[in-house]
Amino acid sequence: xSGPHYNFAYLNEQTKRMIRRAILKAVAIPGYQVPxxxxxxxxxxxxxxxxxxxxxxxLTAEDTLKVIDQGADDTTxxxxxxxxxxxxxxxxxxxxxxxxxxxxxxxxxPETPLKENQILVYQVPIPEPLRxxxxxxxxxxxxxxxxxxxVMHVKLYEDISRFGEIATAYAYPALVNDRYMFDxxxxxxxxxxxxxxxxxxxxxxxxxxxxxxxxxPYTKVKSLDFEDYPFTLPTWEKPCAICxxxxxxxxEILTDDQGGRxxxxxxxxxxxxxxVAK
Amino acid sequence: MYVAVKGGEKAIxxxxxxxxxxxxGDPSIPEISTNQIEEQLSLGVDRVMNEGSLxxxxxxxxxxxxxxxxxxxxxxxxxAARTTLTRFGYALPLDTAQMQIRRRxxxxxxxxxxxxxxxxxxxxxxxxxxxxxxxxxxxxxxxPILADVPKVLGLxxxxxxxxxxxxxxxxxxxxxxxxxxFPMSRDQRLQSLARGDEGFLLSLAYxxxxxxxxxxxxxxxxxxxxxxxxxxxxxxxxxIVIGEMTVTECEMINQFKGSGxxxxxxTRGYGLTFGHCERKAMSMALVDRALRAGELGExxxxxxxDEEFVISHADNVQxxxxxxxxxxxxxxxxxxxxxxxRQLRQDKxxxx
Numbered sequence: 001x002s003g004p005h006y007n008f009a010y011l012n013e014q015t016k017r018m019i020r021r022a023i024l025k026a027v028a029i030p031g032y033q034v035p036x037x038x039x040x041x042x043x044x045x046x047x048x049x050x051x052x053x054x055x056x057x058x059l060t061a062e063d064t065l066k067v068i069d070q071g072a073d074d075t076t077x078x079x080x081x082x083x084x085x086x087x088x089x090x091x092x093x094x095x096x097x098x099x100x101x102x103x104x105x106x107x108x109x110p111e112t113p114l115k116e117n118q119i120l121v122y123q124v125p126i127p128e129p130l131r132x133x134x135x136x137x138x139x140x141x142x143x144x145x146x147x148x149x150x151v152m153h154v155k156l157y158e159d160i161s162r163f164g165e166i167a168t169a170y171a172y173p174a175l176v177n178d179r180y181m182f183d184x185x186x187x188x189x190x191x192x193x194x195x196x197x198x199x200x201x202x203x204x205x206x207x208x209x210x211x212x213x214x215x216x217p218y219t220k221v222k223s224l225d226f227e228d229y230p231f232t233l234p235t236w237e238k239p240c241a242i243c244x245x246x247x248x249x250x251x252e253i254l255t256d257d258q259g260g261r262x263x264x265x266x267x268x269x270x271x272x273x274x275x276v277a278k
Numbered sequence: 279m280y281v282a283v284k285g286g287e288k289a290i291x292x293x294x295x296x297x298x299x300x301x302x303g304d305p306s307i308p309e310i311s312t313n314q315i316e317e318q319l320s321l322g323v324d325r326v327m328n329e330g331s332l333x334x335x336x337x338x339x340x341x342x343x344x345x346x347x348x349x350x351x352x353x354x355x356x357x358a359a360r361t362t363l364t365r366f367g368y369a370l371p372l373d374t375a376q377m378q379i380r381r382r383x384x385x386x387x388x389x390x391x392x393x394x395x396x397x398x399x400x401x402x403x404x405x406x407x408x409x410x411x412x413x414x415x416x417x418x419x420x421x422p423i424l425a426d427v428p429k430v431l432g433l434x435x436x437x438x439x440x441x442x443x444x445x446x447x448x449x450x451x452x453x454x455x456x457x458x459x460f461p462m463s464r465d466q467r468l469q470s471l472a473r474g475d476e477g478f479l480l481s482l483a484y485x486x487x488x489x490x491x492x493x494x495x496x497x498x499x500x501x502x503x504x505x506x507x508x509x510x511x512x513x514x515x516x517x518i519v520i521g522e523m524t525v526t527e528c529e530m531i532n533q534f535k536g537s538g539x540x541x542x543x544x545t546r547g548y549g550l551t552f553g554h555c556e557r558k559a560m561s562m563a564l565v566d567r568a569l570r571a572g573e574l575g576e577x578x579x580x581x582x583x584d585e586e587f588v589i590s591h592a593d594n595v596q597x598x599x600x601x602x603x604x605x606x607x608x609x610x611x612x613x614x615x616x617x618x619x620r621q622l623r624q625d626k627x628x629x630x
Binding site for chain 2: 006007010011013015016034035040044045046047049069070071074075076077078079080106107108125136137138163164165167169170187188189190208210211234236249250251267
């Protein structure tokens with residue numbers, strides 16, 4: 001018995017067309033969550049199938065693909081997704097941010113600034129920024145339609161009154177193009193400012209939740225805050241222990257069981273380039 | 279100097295190698311064939327076809343073998359294979375009244391036109407482990423297979439005791455082509471339930487029997503057998519039979535107190551599955567009826583009444599994916615939380 005035949009980048013052309021239509025709509029209405037008929041992919045839902053479908057729909061034979069997870073090219077899931085596209089689309093791959101035409105990411109925005117004609121594809125677990133305040137999709141769609149975002153501001157206010165600051169460290173909500181509140185996916189809030197006015201097209205795919213949304217190039221993205229409690233970025237006391245970067249997002253690595261720890265860049269490509277430059 | 283431990287690629291290759299060995303088990307024991315799975319683990323094959331939403335016994339058997347008997351993994355494999363198949367159109371609705379019946383029971387009537395046919399069922403076996411499972415030679419000639427047996431609910435309908443159902447002229451939804459939106463129409467809901475996890479639907483149905491959203495059900499009719507699948511190819515313009523499939527159908531009869539202009543009458547819950555999946559068909563019928571509470575003007579008080587809750591969480595491929603994704607690295611987010619927590623604790627210490 002032989003297995004089924006696979007099309008370029010796995011999905012058949014009708015499916016890709018359907019996804020491209022959803023992407024076009026998403027680009028036309030920045031930040032709006034466009035429902036799409038997500039398919040089952042050969043990797044589990046919740047492991048990047050939305051991103052994989054968006055990438056599959058965007059990919060051409062001339063593209064150069066980079067896949068990162070936690071900022072790194074060689075985390076297991078990034079390796080697995082990259083292999084999938086090598087196998088099903090035979091595309092060129094790279095670890096270098098500036099060489100890639102499509103970058104699929106989970107949980108990070110690369111440290112190297114993106115350019116025009118690059119596409120950043122995010123894997124999104126929960127596309128709805130209001131989901132943990134209102135579990136019902138029927139309600140949250142209404143709230144978006146009416147631009148009724150007070151409940152989120154109340155949540156942020158409650159954080160401040162309880163903790164003295166906004167206690168959201170990742171998946172930090174922002175407003176796109178002064179209209180739709182959106183969830184930047186669980187990237188650290190450290191990355192939020194990079195989404196603002198980015199020259200690259202940013203696409204967000206949520207497979208299990210069947211939603212696609214987008215931030216077109218050079219679009220305003222404003223992280224929510226208050227005048228007297230402005231949005232702030234986390235800081236580290238030490239630079240990256242490998243490359244010395246003081247501006248990149250650092251992962252904490254435990255080096256022994258005596259409390260020893262060090263901080264290193266989560267973006268492995270960026271870190272390696274810094275080392276070479278030294 | 280510290281070098282970050284990565285090597286994801288090597289680790290994955292090694293894990294796949296170990297998986298292949300674990301799948302094969304002790305090499306001195308003969309390898310199981312997909313034919314054996316198809317023939318001898320046929321109910322497992324049926325379940326995988328249902329929740330995998332693909333009627334293909336060969337693929338389903340292969341999926342079970344490849345998944346080492348992990349049914350949700352096998353279902354997932356089948357769904358992924360389904361994604362790649364070419365769609366060439368929709369079959370006509372199955373006519374289950376024309377089923378070649380192998381099993382047909384009604385808990386509502388002792389006897390009825392067409393009779394009760396037990397067929398191949400565990401129902402009245404004693405659940406004692408037996409070492410020899412070879413069938414004894416049949417003492418009587420097997421029951422003839424029946425066709426054209428009237429539907430039990432149709433018999434009630436002629437008295438006006440049960441709600442009538444009418445074919446809709448609306449096009450039938452397709453949850454695999456259009457993303458679901460709430461509230462759902464009943465056809466979309468039934469499609470979602472048909473691929474929903476058997477265990478989840480079973481537990482929901484059970485909860486309604488125990489008082490969390492009572493539905494007062496009777497198993498009006500359960501039938502198992504083969505039906506023809508008909509299709510109108512565009513180039514022919516008329517109906518042809520393209521195959522036959524085994525299905526299980528369950529029609530539940532439920533009490534209804536009546537409301538407004540509607541006199542008290544029985545209402546229906548419907549379940550239909552590929553192959554022989556009776557537990558699933560019954561659970562589906564109970565959940566279907568419970569989800570009609572709004573339409574029938576009943577109070578919606580229990581989890582089973584909540585369409586968004588039920589439908590959004592019934593798909594085990596979605597559920598297992600998201601639960602198991604917690605195994606993926608979350609270093610970056612965890613780091614953010616660590617930073618935040620330390621910050622909050624510092625703030626607190628300073629304040630004190």
